[in-house]
Amino acid sequence: MNYFSSDFKLGILGGGQLGKMLLTETRKFDIQTYVLDPSDEAPCKIGCNQFFKGDLMDYDTVYNFGKQVDVLTFEIEHVNVTALEKLEAEGIQVYPSPKTLNLIQNKGTQKDFYAHHKIPTADYRRFETLAELIRAVEEKHIIMPFVWKSTEGGYDGMGVKVVRNAETLESLPDVQCIAEAMVPFKNELAVIVARNPSGEIKTYPVVEMEFHPEANQVEYVICPARIDHVVSEKARAIALKVSEHFDHVGLLAVEMFQTIDDEILVNEVAPRPHNSGHYSIEASYTSQFEQHLRAILDLPLGNTDSKAAGIMVNLVGEEGYSGNVVYENIDKIMKLDGVTPHIYGKKQTRPFRKMGHVTIVNKDIEQARRIAEEVKNTIRVIA
Amino acid sequence: MNYFSSDFKLGILGGGQLGKMLLTETRKFDIQTYVLDPSDEAPCKIGCNQFFKGDLMDYDTVYNFGKQVDVLTFEIEHVNVTALEKLEAEGIQVYPSPKTLNLIQNKGTQKDFYAHHKIPTADYRRFETLAELIRAVEEKHIIMPFVWKSTEGGYDGMGVKVVRNAETLESLPDVQCIAEAMVPFKNELAVIVARNPSGEIKTYPVVEMEFHPEANQVEYVICPARIDHVVSEKARAIALKVSEHFDHVGLLAVEMFQTIDDEILVNEVAPRPHNSGHYSIEASYTSQFEQHLRAILDLPLGNTDSKAAGIMVNLVGEEGYSGNVVYENIDKIMKLDGVTPHIYGKKQTRPFRKMGHVTIVNKDIEQARRIAEEVKNTIRVIA
Numbered sequence: 001m002n003y004f005s006s007d008f009k010l011g012i013l014g015g016g017q018l019g020k021m022l023l024t025e026t027r028k029f030d031i032q033t034y035v036l037d038p039s040d041e042a043p044c045k046i047g048c049n050q051f052f053k054g055d056l057m058d059y060d061t062v063y064n065f066g067k068q069v070d071v072l073t074f075e076i077e078h079v080n081v082t083a084l085e086k087l088e089a090e091g092i093q094v095y096p097s098p099k100t101l102n103l104i105q106n107k108g109t110q111k112d113f114y115a116h117h118k119i120p121t122a123d124y125r126r127f128e129t130l131a132e133l134i135r136a137v138e139e140k141h142i143i144m145p146f147v148w149k150s151t152e153g154g155y156d157g158m159g160v161k162v163v164r165n166a167e168t169l170e171s172l173p174d175v176q177c178i179a180e181a182m183v184p185f186k187n188e189l190a191v192i193v194a195r196n197p198s199g200e201i202k203t204y205p206v207v208e209m210e211f212h213p214e215a216n217q218v219e220y221v222i223c224p225a226r227i228d229h230v231v232s233e234k235a236r237a238i239a240l241k242v243s244e245h246f247d248h249v250g251l252l253a254v255e256m257f258q259t260i261d262d263e264i265l266v267n268e269v270a271p272r273p274h275n276s277g278h279y280s281i282e283a284s285y286t287s288q289f290e291q292h293l294r295a296i297l298d299l300p301l302g303n304t305d306s307k308a309a310g311i312m313v314n315l316v317g318e319e320g321y322s323g324n325v326v327y328e329n330i331d332k333i334m335k336l337d338g339v340t341p342h343i344y345g346k347k348q349t350r351p352f353r354k355m356g357h358v359t360i361v362n363k364d365i366e367q368a369r370r371i372a373e374e375v376k377n378t379i380r381v382i383a
Numbered sequence: 384m385n386y387f388s389s390d391f392k393l394g395i396l397g398g399g400q401l402g403k404m405l406l407t408e409t410r411k412f413d414i415q416t417y418v419l420d421p422s423d424e425a426p427c428k429i430g431c432n433q434f435f436k437g438d439l440m441d442y443d444t445v446y447n448f449g450k451q452v453d454v455l456t457f458e459i460e461h462v463n464v465t466a467l468e469k470l471e472a473e474g475i476q477v478y479p480s481p482k483t484l485n486l487i488q489n490k491g492t493q494k495d496f497y498a499h500h501k502i503p504t505a506d507y508r509r510f511e512t513l514a515e516l517i518r519a520v521e522e523k524h525i526i527m528p529f530v531w532k533s534t535e536g537g538y539d540g541m542g543v544k545v546v547r548n549a550e551t552l553e554s555l556p557d558v559q560c561i562a563e564a565m566v567p568f569k570n571e572l573a574v575i576v577a578r579n580p581s582g583e584i585k586t587y588p589v590v591e592m593e594f595h596p597e598a599n600q601v602e603y604v605i606c607p608a609r610i611d612h613v614v615s616e617k618a619r620a621i622a623l624k625v626s627e628h629f630d631h632v633g634l635l636a637v638e639m640f641q642t643i644d645d646e647i648l649v650n651e652v653a654p655r656p657h658n659s660g661h662y663s664i665e666a667s668y669t670s671q672f673e674q675h676l677r678a679i680l681d682l683p684l685g686n687t688d689s690k691a692a693g694i695m696v697n698l699v700g701e702e703g704y705s706g707n708v709v710y711e712n713i714d715k716i717m718k719l720d721g722v723t724p725h726i727y728g729k730k731q732t733r734p735f736r737k738m739g740h741v742t743i744v745n746k747d748i749e750q751a752r753r754i755a756e757e758v759k760n761t762i763r764v765i766a
Binding site for chain 2: 002004005020023024027028029030043046047048049285286290294299300302303307308325326327330331334335337338339340341342343344345346347361
């Protein structure tokens with residue numbers, strides 16, 4: 001198959017920042033792209049060959065879009081899987097496959113999958129309704145505090161809550177959910193695994209998500225994770241095991257906990273380029289976006305090693321500001337060594353909206369960490 | 384000035400591969416771009432906010448285009464300078480300035496500039512017509528062999544010829560020209576200097592252009608140049624001196640010869656991102672394209688150091704092939720360590736047309752050089 005400067009067409013469902021960073025790679029390789037997104041202001045509107053506006057959850061919209069391309073991928077999991085299944089049955093290559101997506105879209109199914117394949121994960125129980133969950137707590141099958149997760153529709157920490165008392169419990173929405181044991185952990189880690197249809201597999205280094213000590217928000221993604229080599233090898237091995245069982249094509253980002261006993265528990269996965277891999281654009285020999293493209297097109301996978309230490313800082317809208325975005329002090333952070341801002345191109349900011357990220361690359365990881373903190377304390381996303 | 388996700392508009396004259404790689408950076412920063420190019424199939428047609436088709440040498444076209452933007456830059460020197468002067472006079476920021484462009488567009492003026500500022504360069508004489516040159520040779524003011532250069536319109540080795548005998552001499556076109564002494568040299572070197580309106584200046588490392596032993600074509604651009612540290616410091620210092628005298632804004636690529644006596648002679652300059660800096664996309668902390676953008680927008684300049692050794696191989700159309708391009712064996716080179724192809728997006732190949740380039744990044748420069756040779760011997764740009 002000839003992808004480069006040819007008639008080949010890659011379809012991308014979703015036109016957000018992940019799609020936009022993927023388009024940088026399709027442009028580099030001169031691969032034609034069609035993008036579908038519900039918003040007229042999608043960051044992907046520029047940089048693709050053709051942009052289509054439409055609902056990603058609508059069967060006909062997704063099906064008709066997919067029929068025009070040779071390979072179909074997505075940058076968001078909330079898409080119409082039935083349409084993908086139909087397209088796959090009709091010979092369109094859909095990567096990651098609808099099968100993978102089906103396993104992942106429902107957090108209950110995803111947990112069952114780990115349990116079935118003996119992949120270490122926090123203990124959990126599934127409930128169809130809120131009433132069922134409340135009864136289980138009353139009957140002491142579930143002990144507070146625990147972690148409540150809606151099985152569907154959750155995104156970026158939405159649909160997740162720590163339940164410590166009856167009041168919180170009763171305020172939960174009445175949806176299918178899981179109750180998960182709270183596991184004291186030292187670190188949140190992630191490993192991105194790439195796999196192509198020929199079966200070639202590569203893993204990126206283990207990264208560490210450093211949280212704000214008070215707010216429960218990832219502040220920095222740090223590559224490589226500053227953890228013991230034995231633990232990091234264990235994390236990489238578990239990520240590989242997850243990848244093998246999913247039998248996916250494309251990237252699989254595996255999020256994990258490192259417990260206080262240095263056990264590794266799988267939290268959840270995403271079958272696509274991931275926030276925890278953004279550092280790779282500057283720090284890795286092959287960025288995760290180029291790698292996703294190589295993987296779904298069955299090209300040889302690139303080197304996942306790092307050229308230098310990389311740290312990513314998310315740029316989210318500051319609380320109290322909504323409207324036309326202004327990146328205050330962006331010129332100040334651009335003075336700092338090895339700092340690259342990525343602005344996603346959303347015109348409007350609102351509290352906690354992901355507006356961009358900043359990568360810090362340095363030979364010395366501790367120096368990178370200091371610069372990252374300065375970046376964090378300097379730039380403000382306001383209106 | 385707020386450039387990021389704002390109403391600010393950057394205009395780019397020329398929509399070829401240099402513009403395309405610059406657009407990658409404007410997308411990363413979400414800076415609005417307008418592009419003017421004569422071809423409907425320009426690589427920049429995708430990735431800019433608005434594309435305009437038009438003649439870059441036409442006064443009205445360039446002027447009307449320029450009136451719509453806040454800052455105007457170019458990716459090719461063959462543009463209507465009178466229109467740029469008018470735009471500048473009317474308050475549009477034009478970087479590099481028409482003054483810089485005027486000095487550079489004519490190779491005779493450029494050489495006079497070096498002579499005037501005591502910047503070392505090969506001895507030369509200017510001639511208004513071919514007849515004048517022939518007379519000077521007959522009168523033995525000019526001794527063959529020498530290097531003939533057309534003062535205007537040359538590009539990528541066009542308009543340059545080594546004159547060894549009367550036959551070649553008489554076959555030259557009747558244009559303004561210079562005759563330059565042939566200087567035996569060890570290496571062709573280049574240094575890219577970045578400068579912003581505030582006067583901040585940074586130089587990239589010295590790179591080496593390795594030529595094919597028979598064909599007179601650059602095969603590899605190697606960063607850093609494998610030369611003595613003293614010579615490399617001298618080259619960097621001379622490049623800085625050139626930059627200071629040009630007083631330019633944006634990038635200035637300074638091409639130089641290292642003579643057999645380790646003297647440095649300036650050959651010519653280009654006031655824009657340059658083929659000799661393409662390695663920087665993967666190998667440098669700040670790519671030359673991001674740096675050009677930082678410079679013309681008066682943002683702080685980024686770190687010009689390298690994360691690893693970088694080598695660039697040009698992908699040019701193979702002799703004997705014209706038509707719809709095919710990149711034969713591109714999948715084979717993508718298997719090699721640290722290899723990234725850049726495909727410019729030209730649909731049609733023809734002999735020696737620049738169709739793309741490949742970067743090889745490696746901690747070990749000798750290993751990078753071996754891989755570069757394998758790349759060169761494997762990939763073929765055919766039809």
